[in-house]
Amino acid sequence: MVAHKIVYVPEGREIFPNMTVQENLEMGAYSVKMSKAEIERHLEEQYDIFPRLKERAKQKAGSMSGGEQQMLAIARG
Secondary structure, three states: OHHHOOOOOOOOOOOOOOOEHHHHHHHHOOOOOOOHHHHHHHHHHHHHHOHHHHHOOOOEHHHOOHHHHHHHHHHHO
């Protein structure tokens, strides 16, 4: 399903709170076989959609507001 860009984003967000925003997004690419360049391109696409995440890329995900965590959960999917 992921290969067809269909994902499930749980209502409770279920992010990795002790990891940074960037690390959470990279975990979203873990189960998909992509080159490093493709992963970087996809990360930039998500940062374009959610610019707040780019601002907070090095911040621990658990320290963000609920809305920001939801953006991260969606972007990770």
